[in-house]
Amino acid sequence: MARGRKTVTIREVAEDAGVSLQTVSRVVNGGPNVRPQLRDKVRASIERLGYVPSLAAQRMSGSRSYIILAINDRERTLADWRERRGTDWVDQMLLGGILTCSKHGYRMMVELIDTHSDHVERELSAAISALQPDGVVLTPPHSENRLITELLAERGIPFARIGSNTPGPGIALTMGDEGAGHLATSRLIELGHRRIGMIAGPAQYSLSGWRIEGWKRALAEYGLPVEGLLETGDFGYESGTRAARALLDRNPDLTAIIASSDQMALAALEVARDRGLSVPRDLSLISFDNTPIVRFTNPPLTAIDQPIAETVSRAVEQLIAREPADDGDPVIEVAAALVERSSTAPAPGTA
Amino acid sequence: MARGRKTVTIREVAEDAGVSLQTVSRVVNGGPNVRPQLRDKVRASIERLGYVPSLAAQRMSGSRSYIILAINDRERTLADWRERRGTDWVDQMLLGGILTCSKHGYRMMVELIDTHSDHVERELSAAISALQPDGVVLTPPHSENRLITELLAERGIPFARIGSNTPGPGIALTMGDEGAGHLATSRLIELGHRRIGMIAGPAQYSLSGWRIEGWKRALAEYGLPVEGLLETGDFGYESGTRAARALLDRNPDLTAIIASSDQMALAALEVARDRGLSVPRDLSLISFDNTPIVRFTNPPLTAIDQPIAETVSRAVEQLIAREPADDGDPVIEVAAALVERSSTAPAPGTA
DNA sequence: ACAAGTCTTGAGAACGCTAACAAGATGCGC
DNA sequence: GCGCATCTTGTTAGCGTTCTCAAGACTTGT
Structure with a gap:
C-alpha cells in the first residue's frame, strides 16, 4: 500500500x-x-x-509545545453525559479555548481528571509529562484544588484558574459571582420581592460561596432576612427538586428563588408547577448559567449569563502571552450579565 | 525563578x-x-x-503519535456558539472520543475547519502535518467531502466518516438514518396519522437524504402520499419556523411533522402554538437528535436518539486497532432509537 | 579608512524516544 | 556435546526542530 x-x-x-x-x-x-x-x-x-x-519536533527541540491543556472534572462530565444532561459548560469552554488557541497557532487538549480521587496528582502529573503543555486551564472544582495548583506551581507551568477570585499562584479568572448574586437578588428586590430563597451550589466550589455572599449583601442592604432561605444542591436536577421543596415547605411566603444552575432552576420550576404555583405570577425564578435549555422552557427563564467561552478565551490569551519569569499572577474579572426573560415578575400584591 | x-x-x-x-x-x-x-x-x-x-519524543522516533484528530465544521460550530444555540453534538462526539482515546492511551484533538472554503485542503493538510495523527474522525458534512477524503486516503492516514453509509475509502459509521426515518414515520402511521410532513436537513448532508428515503418508504408501505409534504431546513431554528409554516399553510389536514433536528422541531412547536394547534392533540411531532433541550419543552418531545458518543467511540476504537495495511474499510451501523415522550398522540378523530 | 559594534547566516549539538541491527545467552534436537 | 534457532539485552542511528555558538558581512563614528 x-x-x-x-x-x-x-x-x-x-x-x-x-x-x-x-x-x-x-x-x-x-x-x-x-x-x-x-x-x-x-x-x-x-x-x-x-x-x-511538526509540533512534536518543535516540542522536542526544547522550546514551546504549542499546547494548552484544559482540565475538566471527569466524574461530573461523565455523569452529565450518561444522563444526557447536557454539558454546555464543557462546550463553551472548549470553544473559547480552541478558537483562541488556533488564533495563536496553539492547540488545546482536554484531559478529564477526578478531583476527588487520591490519584489527582498522579493523573495530572502524567498528563503534564506526556504533553508538556505551555499552559494549563483549570476549571472548577479543580481551580481550588491545592494539590493541583501546587503541583503546577512547583513544575513552573503557567496556569489559569477559571471561576476563582483568589490571587495566585496562577492567573485567576472570575465571573464576578458575588456581583452576579447581588445583581440577581437586587433585581428581585426591585420587583418588590421580600422573601427570596437561594439554592446554592456545593461548598466545594468556591463560587457557590461567593454567590451566597452577593445574595446576602443585597438582602442586607434592604434589611431583609436570610434565615431559612438557603438550600444547597449539587447543580444537578434532583438536588434542585429537593432544595426547592425544602424552601417552599419552610417558607409559605416565599415569592422568589435564585438557583445556582439552570438544572436546579428547571427543577424548581417543576416543583412550583406541581404545587400549583404559577411562574412568574406566584413565584419568580432566576437561574445561573443561561445554557440553551432555558430559552425553551415554559416560561423561558430569566438567567445570569456566564461568559464562559469569553473567560476561557481570556485565560488562554494570558497563558500564551505569558513570559516565563513574569511578575505576579493577575486576577481577572469577566462580568456576568442578567438576561431577563419571562420567569420574573413583580411580587404578588405589588403595584 | x-x-x-x-x-x-x-x-x-x-x-x-x-x-x-x-x-x-x-x-x-x-x-x-x-x-x-x-x-x-x-x-x-x-x-x-x-x-x-513524552508524547512528542514518541512521535519523533517515527512510531505512532497517539493522537486522533477530530474534524468539525468551524462555520457551524461558531454559529451555534455565537447564538448560544447549544452544541450538544460537538459535546457528545468529544466525550465519546476523549473517553475512548484515553482508554487506549491516546489523546483526541479537535480541529475546526471550513468545509466550504477553498482552503479546506490547505487547512486539513496543515493540521495533519503539524499533528501527524494516527487517525482522523470526520463529522458531517466533512464526511462527504471528496477533497478531504481523498487527501486523507492519499496520505495513508486511517480515517472514519461519521454519519456516512457509503463504503470506503475510510471507515463509515452510520446511525441508520434511513431506518430512523422509517421508524419515526411508521410510529406515526401506527398512531393513525395519514398526512405526515417532513422537515429535512440540508441536501449537503447525505444523511438528510437517507432520512427522507426512510420517510418515503414508510409512507409508500401504507400507500400514503408524499406530495407537498417535504420541506428543507438547515437544522437551525429559523429555518424550522419557515418550513413548519410552509407545511401547515400547504396542508390544512396535516396531523404530524417529523423534524430532522431538535431546533427545527422546537420551531415547529412554536409555530403550532402560534396557530392555536395543541401538541400533541392536534399535531404530533417527532424530532431528531434528542439533545437535552427536548426533555424540558412543553410538551417534552418524542425524538430519535442519535447515539453520537457511542458512534464516535466506535470510530476511535476502529482507528486505534487498525493495522496499517488492513483490508477494506467497513461500514458500521450504530442504530438509533425512538424515545417516546409527550409530543406524539393518536391522530385526531382516531379511536 | 579603521576599530568596534551590529546584522545576518550557518554549523553542530541536543531534545527523548524507538527501529534496526548486533551480540551474547539459552534452549533444542540429535 | 555440537550446531542451529530462539530469546534476551544492548548499541547505534536517526526522527525534525531549535538552541548555542561562531564566523562573515555590513554599519557607524571618528
Whole structure:
C-alpha cells in the first residue's frame, strides 16, 4: 500500500530555498534578523512545498509545545453525559479555548481528571509529562484544588484558574459571582420581592460561596432576612427538586428563588408547577448559567449569563502571552450579565 | 525563578534500573521479549520515579503519535456558539472520543475547519502535518467531502466518516438514518396519522437524504402520499419556523411533522402554538437528535436518539486497532432509537 | 579608512524516544 | 556435546526542530 507522500520537512525547504535549516526556522518563527529578500524567498519555498512544522519536533527541540491543556472534572462530565444532561459548560469552554488557541497557532487538549480521587496528582502529573503543555486551564472544582495548583506551581507551568477570585499562584479568572448574586437578588428586590430563597451550589466550589455572599449583601442592604432561605444542591436536577421543596415547605411566603444552575432552576420550576404555583405570577425564578435549555422552557427563564467561552478565551490569551519569569499572577474579572426573560415578575400584591 | 524539577526521562529510569534505554522502552510498550524479573525491576523504577514517556519524543522516533484528530465544521460550530444555540453534538462526539482515546492511551484533538472554503485542503493538510495523527474522525458534512477524503486516503492516514453509509475509502459509521426515518414515520402511521410532513436537513448532508428515503418508504408501505409534504431546513431554528409554516399553510389536514433536528422541531412547536394547534392533540411531532433541550419543552418531545458518543467511540476504537495495511474499510451501523415522550398522540378523530 | 559594534547566516549539538541491527545467552534436537 | 534457532539485552542511528555558538558581512563614528 502506498503510504502517500512523505511529510515535508524543514530540510527540504532549506534546500529548495538554498539556505540553511536555521534560516528557515527563523523565518517560520518570525525571527528578528533575516534580510527581507531572503525571507521572501524562504516564504515562497514554504508556500510552494506546503511546509508546516511538526509540533512534536518543535516540542522536542526544547522550546514551546504549542499546547494548552484544559482540565475538566471527569466524574461530573461523565455523569452529565450518561444522563444526557447536557454539558454546555464543557462546550463553551472548549470553544473559547480552541478558537483562541488556533488564533495563536496553539492547540488545546482536554484531559478529564477526578478531583476527588487520591490519584489527582498522579493523573495530572502524567498528563503534564506526556504533553508538556505551555499552559494549563483549570476549571472548577479543580481551580481550588491545592494539590493541583501546587503541583503546577512547583513544575513552573503557567496556569489559569477559571471561576476563582483568589490571587495566585496562577492567573485567576472570575465571573464576578458575588456581583452576579447581588445583581440577581437586587433585581428581585426591585420587583418588590421580600422573601427570596437561594439554592446554592456545593461548598466545594468556591463560587457557590461567593454567590451566597452577593445574595446576602443585597438582602442586607434592604434589611431583609436570610434565615431559612438557603438550600444547597449539587447543580444537578434532583438536588434542585429537593432544595426547592425544602424552601417552599419552610417558607409559605416565599415569592422568589435564585438557583445556582439552570438544572436546579428547571427543577424548581417543576416543583412550583406541581404545587400549583404559577411562574412568574406566584413565584419568580432566576437561574445561573443561561445554557440553551432555558430559552425553551415554559416560561423561558430569566438567567445570569456566564461568559464562559469569553473567560476561557481570556485565560488562554494570558497563558500564551505569558513570559516565563513574569511578575505576579493577575486576577481577572469577566462580568456576568442578567438576561431577563419571562420567569420574573413583580411580587404578588405589588403595584 | 526555579523552573521546578526536570521531567523524568527514559534515561534516568534506565540508570535507576541498571538496564539499557531500549529495555525500558520495551517494558513501557509491552514489548514481547523481556524476562519477567527484569520487567518487574524496570516497572518498579518507573513507578518510583514517576516516569511517563513524552508524547512528542514518541512521535519523533517515527512510531505512532497517539493522537486522533477530530474534524468539525468551524462555520457551524461558531454559529451555534455565537447564538448560544447549544452544541450538544460537538459535546457528545468529544466525550465519546476523549473517553475512548484515553482508554487506549491516546489523546483526541479537535480541529475546526471550513468545509466550504477553498482552503479546506490547505487547512486539513496543515493540521495533519503539524499533528501527524494516527487517525482522523470526520463529522458531517466533512464526511462527504471528496477533497478531504481523498487527501486523507492519499496520505495513508486511517480515517472514519461519521454519519456516512457509503463504503470506503475510510471507515463509515452510520446511525441508520434511513431506518430512523422509517421508524419515526411508521410510529406515526401506527398512531393513525395519514398526512405526515417532513422537515429535512440540508441536501449537503447525505444523511438528510437517507432520512427522507426512510420517510418515503414508510409512507409508500401504507400507500400514503408524499406530495407537498417535504420541506428543507438547515437544522437551525429559523429555518424550522419557515418550513413548519410552509407545511401547515400547504396542508390544512396535516396531523404530524417529523423534524430532522431538535431546533427545527422546537420551531415547529412554536409555530403550532402560534396557530392555536395543541401538541400533541392536534399535531404530533417527532424530532431528531434528542439533545437535552427536548426533555424540558412543553410538551417534552418524542425524538430519535442519535447515539453520537457511542458512534464516535466506535470510530476511535476502529482507528486505534487498525493495522496499517488492513483490508477494506467497513461500514458500521450504530442504530438509533425512538424515545417516546409527550409530543406524539393518536391522530385526531382516531379511536 | 579603521576599530568596534551590529546584522545576518550557518554549523553542530541536543531534545527523548524507538527501529534496526548486533551480540551474547539459552534452549533444542540429535 | 555440537550446531542451529530462539530469546534476551544492548548499541547505534536517526526522527525534525531549535538552541548555542561562531564566523562573515555590513554599519557607524571618528
